[in-house]
Amino acid sequence: MSMRTPYKQTEGLGSAKSGTGHFWQQRMTAVANIPLVLFLAYFLIRHLGAARGEIVASLQNPFTAIFLVLALVSILWHMRLGMQTVIEDYVHGHGLRLACLMLNGFFTTALGVAAFYAIFKMSFGV
Amino acid sequence: MPEPKSAARPLSPHLQIYRPMLTMMMSIMHRITGVGLYFGMVLLVWWFTAAAVSDGYFELVQGFFFHWFGRLVLFGFTWALIHHALGGLRHLLWDTGRGFDLRVVEWLARVNLAGSIILTVIVWVIGYGVKP
Numbered sequence: 296m297s298m299r300t301p302y303k304q305t306e307g308l309g310s311a312k313s314g315t316g317h318f319w320q321q322r323m324t325a326v327a328n329i330p331l332v333l334f335l336a337y338f339l340i341r342h343l344g345a346a347r348g349e350i351v352a353s354l355q356n357p358f359t360a361i362f363l364v365l366a367l368v369s370i371l372w373h374m375r376l377g378m379q380t381v382i383e384d385y386v387h388g389h390g391l392r393l394a395c396l397m398l399n400g401f402f403t404t405a406l407g408v409a410a411f412y413a414i415f416k417m418s419f420g421v
Numbered sequence: 422m423p424e425p426k427s428a429a430r431p432l433s434p435h436l437q438i439y440r441p442m443l444t445m446m447m448s449i450m451h452r453i454t455g456v457g458l459y460f461g462m463v464l465l466v467w468w469f470t471a472a473a474v475s476d477g478y479f480e481l482v483q484g485f486f487f488h489w490f491g492r493l494v495l496f497g498f499t500w501a502l503i504h505h506a507l508g509g510l511r512h513l514l515w516d517t518g519r520g521f522d523l524r525v526v527e528w529l530a531r532v533n534l535a536g537s538i539i540l541t542v543i544v545w546v547i548g549y550g551v552k553p
Contacts, residue, residue, distance in 0.1 A: 322513070322516065325509050325512070325513065326513065328506075328509075329506070329510075332502070332506065336544070340544070340547060340548055340551055341551070343548055343551045343552035344483070344487070344551075344552035346476075347472050347475075347476050347479040347480075350472045351472070370462065371462070374455075374458070374459045374462065377455045377456075377459065378455075378456070378459055381452065381455075381456060406462055406463065406466045409466050409469075409470050410465075410466045410469050410470070412470070412473070413466075413469040413470040413472065413473035414469060414473075416473045417472060417473050
């Protein structure tokens with residue numbers, strides 16, 4: 296039995312169990328996404344139909360690899376926050392909601408690790 | 422902590438009570454495109470990982486993207502991305518406390534919708550210029 300008052304237990308916690316952190320990170324990644332997604336789009340259009348060797352060669356340029364990793368970090372972070380909001384809005388059962396929030400974390404993390412592995416492998420050329 | 426008692430309170434009117442309006446539809450589309458992009462990111466990561474695996478596997482994946490169905494999916498992805506990005510710019514403008522005048526709101530919604538279509542076509546024209 297907790298000796299804390301009910302007020303103390305909920306202080307500073309919204310339905311998302313956090314304060315303005317979610318909002319701030321959502322906006323920060325949104326702003327970062329503007330130049331980073333433009334760079335990603337430029338990279339993809341430039342390599343339309345390119346052979347694998349050309350993509351590997353481009354990724355040997357450290358700036359290209361670093362900016363692609365930055366783009367993916369910002370995009371995936373933004374995605375996770377957005378999907379968290381969608382889940383909190385539409386998934387009502389407590390257990391199911393927790394499961395969805397967890398899967399959201401797993402999914403975005405797995406995508407990130409897979410993409411970073413691929414980019415680093417090509418960039419380091421080993 | 423005791424469970425909060427649920428009192429029989431009146432519910433606020435929800436979506437089905439309102440006449441569909443452009444601004445409302447754009448808000449819904451912002452969320453739908455966001456969810457679509459979320460799952461669509463699998464394709465980008467698939468492409469990157471394929472490029473890191475082998476020539477043969479990369480060609481297989483390229484074959485999917487250059488197939489008419491792959492192109493259709495990518496066209497949809499392009500539109501969703503641009504629509505969501507322009508919608509995001511609107512939200513960033515609103516975050517500064519500007520652009521809440523109803524006429525401005527309506528104008529922004531139209532620009533967002535028209536801009537997303539025009540820019541998508543432009544991107545694809547450039548794309549076909551790079552690789553027919």
